[in-house]
Amino acid sequence: MSSSLRSLLPDIGRILQALAGMMLLSIVMPLLWGELFAIPGLLISAAITYALGFLSLRYGTRRSVDKLHGMMVAALGWLLVAVLGSLPFLTIAWTAALAPAWAGTFDTPTLAAFRHPLNGVFESMSGFTGTGLTMSVHENVLPRTIQWWRSFTEWVGGVGVIVLTTAILARPGSGSLTLYESEARSDKIHPSIVSTVRTIWWIFLVFTLVATLLLWLVGMPIWDAINHAMTGLSTGGFSITDNSLASYQEPLIEFAMIPIMIAGSIAFPIHYLLLSGDFRSVARDLQTRWVAIYFSAGSIALIGLLLHFNTYGTSFQSLRYGLFQFISAASCTGFQTADIGGQWSVLSQLTLSAGMFVGAAAGSTVGGIKLIRLLTLAKGMIRRISDVFYPESAIRRFEIDGRTLTDTEVSKELEEASIIALLGIVLLSVGITGLLLLVSLDVYTLENVVFEVASAQGNVGLSTGITGPEMPSTAKLLLMFNMWVGRLEFIPVLVLLRALIYGGSP
Amino acid sequence: MSSVIATIVSLLTQLVPTDLSSVSFLSWAGDRDPIYDLLILTGPLVIVLISVVGRMWLTTGLAIGYLLVFVGHLLHSIVTS
Incomplete structure (x- = not known):
């Protein structure tokens, strides 16, 4: 094994141990619900994951954490978490089929789909990346333990696997900042990175409890409220009902979910300022202001389109669904209440696709290329055009998010935003082309395919019906790749692939 | 109504230790606002109570109270900040 790969192992080992901890913690669920057949599955999964983590720590060689190392750990760590996070799906699907009657059998065709390992890996990747596309045909008949595991993966994945690991296992000064930044995060709440990630969890817990009680008050059963609060706040979008939130047919529940999804779309440092009462700083924050503008303008546009094409009979229905x-799309949550693929016009579908591609605030739980990059690109473009009208000797300031940037910083910011946006478009195109070759175009249209890939890459989870256990394995792998690169904002995955092909040398 | 909520919050605050860092998770999470710490401590208890006894006036009242404390404290923090 090459030395650069061995140097990744200690950090990978800690991530796997944190994952094993999640599995052990989940044993409470089968005990509470009397699903004894699920206990061996969780124990086996935790044992395998912990053993691999232990071996990684034992045989890895520690070295200083630089950017390359951080990105490779993030990319490989997320991939392994998705693969090993599928073990509970696989093992529980088998133990449910093989368990004696006294252990509470729960075998259904929906659960049986997870006996195919790829379906479990897809579900796990979708969960940890906070996407929400699913291999479950009828989520409501899944065992509660599986329902919980799906929600738990999204809840943890929303904040970040490395954030979880850093919060639990990191020591100050152990290179946590580099790893933290490799997981598509940059802003800190406190000077210490360990303290920052622990505060992120503290904020997340407060909001999850509030969201759970809010959803229960508007009519959800408490189990549903717990799960939907976790998946709504993490902007993941897994549901435990057969037909996502459409199952409830209750506008009040949908309206209550809106502030929860919006909360998930705002950066954690901003939440911290808000909880501390510093509303002035929150109102001044560029990203938060633009999230408000973007959500309002996009919703109005979509409602307008639904009214224009007379998709629904009444204005209230257009307002409600639009x-x-x-x-749900722009926050990259993916809860679905409308028959988008079957009932909506092409323009409405493409408006949602654009919302999914962009995403909301960087530093939150959302996917997409993020609003701040779009703003940077727009401002950079305007600057380049207006530059022509000024004399060459003119000194012009470039301000973004309250920071005045030097020329070098402007170039760096623009370059990063351009690269991310371009990679987003390129990988989206690759996904669309691949899926077009793999699905039947007699059943699905081009806009359906664009929508599905944008949904996977933006970690949204809305579906036009293409995703399911019956789709070709290659298509599953393709969408999993889009979810993986989308969650880590492309570059870490490409760095890992480059290092695997050409080695770690420059 | 707001004075009743303020009294309840004040009573609840007095019921828990002044130094909430003695509770291990809160100690782990660092030095934070005591009201939010209190919400983290009591939230799971309210949810467990709802799971056990279901939807009734007591649990509905507790859930409403919980949300009012959260919103009230948030607004209070913003106003006094």
């Missing part, structure tokens, strides 16, 4: 679906 508002909910745009927030």
